[in-house]
Amino acid sequence: MPPSTITVGVLALQGGVVEHLALLHRASTSYPSVTFHFLEVRTPEQLSLCDALVIPGGESTTMAIVARRLGLLEPLREFVKIDHKPVWGTCAGLVMLAEEASATKQGGQELIGGLDVRVLRNKFGTQVQSFVADLNLDFLGEGEGPFRGVFIRAPVVEEVMDGDGKVKVLGTVKKPGEEEDIVAVRQGNVFGTSFHPELTGDVRVHAWWLGNVVEALGQRGEGKGLVVGKGKTDAGEV
Numbered sequence: 001m002p003p004s005t006i007t008v009g010v011l012a013l014q015g016g017v018v019e020h021l022a023l024l025h026r027a028s029t030s031y032p033s034v035t036f037h038f039l040e041v042r043t044p045e046q047l048s049l050c051d052a053l054v055i056p057g058g059e060s061t062t063m064a065i066v067a068r069r070l071g072l073l074e075p076l077r078e079f080v081k082i083d084h085k086p087v088w089g090t091c092a093g094l095v096m097l098a099e100e101a102s103a104t105k106q107g108g109q110e111l112i113g114g115l116d117v118r119v120l121r122n123k124f125g126t127q128v129q130s131f132v133a134d135l136n137l138d139f140l141g142e143g144e145g146p147f148r149g150v151f152i153r154a155p156v157v158e159e160v161m162d163g164d165g166k167v168k169v170l171g172t173v174k175k176p177g178e179e180e181d182i183v184a185v186r187q188g189n190v191f192g193t194s195f196h197p198e199l200t201g202d203v204r205v206h207a208w209w210l211g212n213v214v215e216a217l218g219q220r221g222e223g224k225g226l227v228v229g230k231g232k233t234d235a236g237e238v
C-alpha cells in the first residue's frame with residue numbers, strides 16, 4: 001500500500017533549493033493519490049519530519065561546514081545510512097553522498113556518504129566551462145527522448161568502489177575527445193546525479209524519483225508526512 005502522505009525535504013543550507021521545490025511540486029501531480037508535503041530543511045528537527053530528502057547543487061564544502069555548525073551532519077548520516085530513507089543528491093549533493101571525494105580543498109571536506117563511490121570534483125573545470133549535453137537516461141522509460149543535462153562545475157563518479165554490484169550506473173556523458181564519465185548512480189535508496197534536472201523545466205527525473213520514494217516507503221509501510229494543502233510549500237507558493 002503506498003502511503004497517503006509523504007514529507008519530502010530539500011536541504012536548504014545554500015544552493016538550488018527553490019528550483020528543486022518547484023519541480024518537485026510539479027512532479028507530485030503524477031501521483032494524485034499521495035499528498036506530498038515539501039519542507040525546507042535547516043535543522044535536525046525539520047529533518048526528523050522527512051520521509052525523503054533532496055540535497056541540491058551548490059558548493060559541497062560550504063554545505064558541509066554549515067551542516068556541521070547546525071548539528072545536521074550526524075543526523076544526515078543517520079537518515080541515509082541507518083534509516084535508509086530515500087535521498088537524491090544533485091551535483092554538490094552527489095559529492096555529499098559519496099563515500100570518498102577527490103580534488104577536495106586542502107584539508108579535505110566532510111561527507112555524508114551512502115554511495116560506495118569516489119567522486120572527482122569539478123571534473124569539467126570552472127563555472128565558465130559549464131555545458132549542456134543530451135543524456136540517454138534509460139531509467140526514465142522506453143521511448144523517452146534524451147534528457148538535457150546541465151553541468152555546472154560538476155563532479156563525476158571516478159570510481160565505483162563496491163565489489164558486489166550494489167551501485168548501479170544510470171547515466172553517462174561523453175564529451176568530444178574525452179572518455180565517458182559516469183554522471184548518475186543509484187545504490188538502494190541513494191540516488192545521485194552530476195547534472196541539474198531542476199534547472200531544465202523537464203520534470204521527468206523528479207517524477208521518476210518521487211515514484212521511487214512512493215514505492216520505497218510503501219514497501220516499508222512508512223510515510224508519516226504532515227498533510228497540507230497541495231500547491232504550497234513552507235517556502236510559499238511555488
Ligand SMILES: NC(=O)CC[C@H](N)C(=O)O
Nearest residue numbers: 057058059060091092153
Ligand atoms: N553545481 C554544483 O553543485 C557544483 C558542485 C561543486 N563543484 C562542489 O564540488 O561542491
